[in-house]
Amino acid sequence: MTDTPKTPTRRAKKPAAGRQKKPAVAAETAQTAAMSHDSLTAAFARQLRYDLCWDDQNEEAMFDALALSVKEQLLDNWRNTRKQDLQQGKKHVAYLSLEFLMGRTLGNALLNMQLTQECRQLLQEYAVSLETLEQQEHDAGLGNGGLGRLAACFLDSCATLDLNVTGYGIRYEYGMFLQKIVDGYQVEQPDRWLRDGNPWEVRVPQHNVTVQFFGHTQSYVDSKGRRHMLWCDTQDVMAVAYDVPIPGYGNGRVNTLRLWKAEATNEFDLAEFNQGDYTEAVAAKNQAEQITMVLYPNDSSENGKELRLRQQYFLSSASLQDLLRQWVQQHGMDFSEFPRYNAIQLNDTHPAIAVPELMRLLVDVYELEWDAAWHIVSNCMAYTNHTLLPEALERWPVRMLAHMLPRILDIIYEINARYLDEVAHRWPGDVAKLRQMSIIEEGDEPAVRMAYLAIVASYSVNGVAALHTQLLTTGLFRDFHELWPAKFNNRTNGVTPRRWLAYCNPRLTALISSRLGDGWITELGRLSALNALSTDADFCREWRQVKQLNKQALAQLVQERCHVEFSPEMLFDVQVKRIHEYKRQLLNILHVIHLYQRILSGDTHGMQPRCVLIGGKAAPGYAMAKLIIKLANNVAHMINGDSRAKPWLRLAFLPDYNVSAMETICPGTDLSEQISTAGKEASGTGNMKFMMNGALTLGTLDGANIEMLEEVGEDNFFLFGLNAPAVDELRMHYRPWEYIAASEALSGVMSLLKSGYFNLQEPDIFAPIVAAIESPSDPWMLAADFESLRLAQLEVAKAYQDPQRWTTMSIHNTAASGRFSSDETIAGYRDHIWHCR
């Protein structure tokens, strides 16, 4: 969109949506008068008065009216974006993901459309604040954690970088569960985020497609002697498109997030009705709609459920059919140029079933020869790996595929056979190699290795941080790297500075912009100019004031949600992320217990008063993670109830950590804990949000921490712990009891834990935790890193006690965060993977 004006184009007078005939597009774009205020104001008044028809104008109604009015302002640019992309023949990227963790939309949309001020003004007349209305919005929690939030950040950056990218996902009826804490335990509650309707989505029935399941295959030979495959007697499900607008920042582009909902097909109902099976037909309808009912709440672990595979195929098939239909509409049946104009990015292996599905569509439906189809598939698929954890690697049983997707299984076999020829050619006579690299894992339960399928079909395979990519190419995917080195590349993750600084931290935004202007919002590298201000007395004072106010806001959140008093004078030490053993929330808790023991023994010399916040959800089936939550709550209960500890230490577990909570948490944090066992966290992205907002990091040499350290320098980062090779080496001869015995602090902590001090009414509940720490096969090596963590925390305390030093370090962190803008990451995808402009 080269000729897009800087300010979004809008109509001067907007007719009610869908009521009056809309003027021609050309006439519309001509009217670019700066009437945003009037237009939004008028739309809001009309929405409130006529469209919503509420008796009393309560806050929910006002939020709805505002959201609908804001969406209206986007419609023209949305349509124009589509039109111009078509006219210009701009390469299109489909980002396929089972998760898009969008959070709230209102505030971010206003920011990107540069309508925040206008909006505040108009709300004055209604005596309500924008913040109050923003609070009304439910988070769109269509994701678990980092992987889903990354997809959301990427959409923002793609639109801002003016790229023609569509997100394809699932419109889950129930998003990520809501977490309640009852007696210290996690209790899951359903997230019916759509109950009050979703003002941002547009149902687009003209894009409906049909997705097939079950049935069987048949072949026949046509009059020209060509063999065709039929997939018959299938159970069909309709995929209904719901589009969500994705506005770029200040550039008038509006991209699309297309979310599919499963509904029963009419055909399917009809067949049953004709046989008089009314109840059967209704039941079948329910079965179809099950597919998009709920997001699986597992982060970094697959559970092998059949319904999950159905979700994956449903998303993949619907999205690819959509892409091919659009192609045929514009280019007819010649697909030879398809890869020049299309790339398909697979967000981990979750949508990797798209590989055989695209082959099926091209060969069976569009009747291409296998080789021509494979040429197309292998020149448009690209795969991002997000984890090395073995429990997260997807393997679908052949049996399940044979039953649910028989034609797809045939195609996977064919892909495998042809690819193994290449392997055999490269390693002649090496049968072990063939078995090792086969897409099909043999054994009692043969299974399809989805990562291998994705690698074989993709022209690009990337990891998400330098260390992660290095470990992929030398470990998990070593053979593939040897076979096809050129496919592999690194794209270090990033986060969008719009949501994660400009929107969530308006005070810091104002301060930064007062000195640098606001160009940093789209060119985050410009923040490096802050380094020159890091010893400027006025600037530092203002920087501290901003942090102090943000800490007050965080303290208020903690008070409301946890009923724990956080004092903004104390150090705010925060660890929020999914609860997982490799992320080592337990190590953090052990350190808190240690501080508590110092207090009890009167050893408070040089101690820095601190408030520790832990938050995150555990997968409902992950017993150890749930027990860690219970421990955090019990330790918090003891410490917060002990008057001796009060001046020194507070601990809170924040229930229901989500995107919106992070928007208050990261601006108010002093110290960000990124303490995973080295080699386990592929990248991390929370680490970047904290850094951008001026928090200092206490971290291991893991994931993107390493690159953050590189950018900010050792003087501005609290590094501790074993590195990845050392972790690997130690595994062979790990004796945790030796580390415990050698550390007075750790042995003290272990004794207190074992004494039952934190579970007086609940004997032995923490025995599994003690056992895990003391086990020589503890993969997370808590005991080995404890002393190093403790010493690093002493350095933290010392640094914090010198406010000028801390402030300077804080400024250096924000200043060095430019590289972790998702704009940078997406520019990398654009130039090195997608090759689009």
Ligand code: 9L8
């Ligand atoms: N743990 C990584 C994190 O380090 C990284 O920053 C983020 C974005 O690249 O991705 C996280 C990640 N999530 C998953 C993941 C695996 C699953 C799953 C559901 C089922 C099976 C596996 C959900 C998420 N892998 N890596």
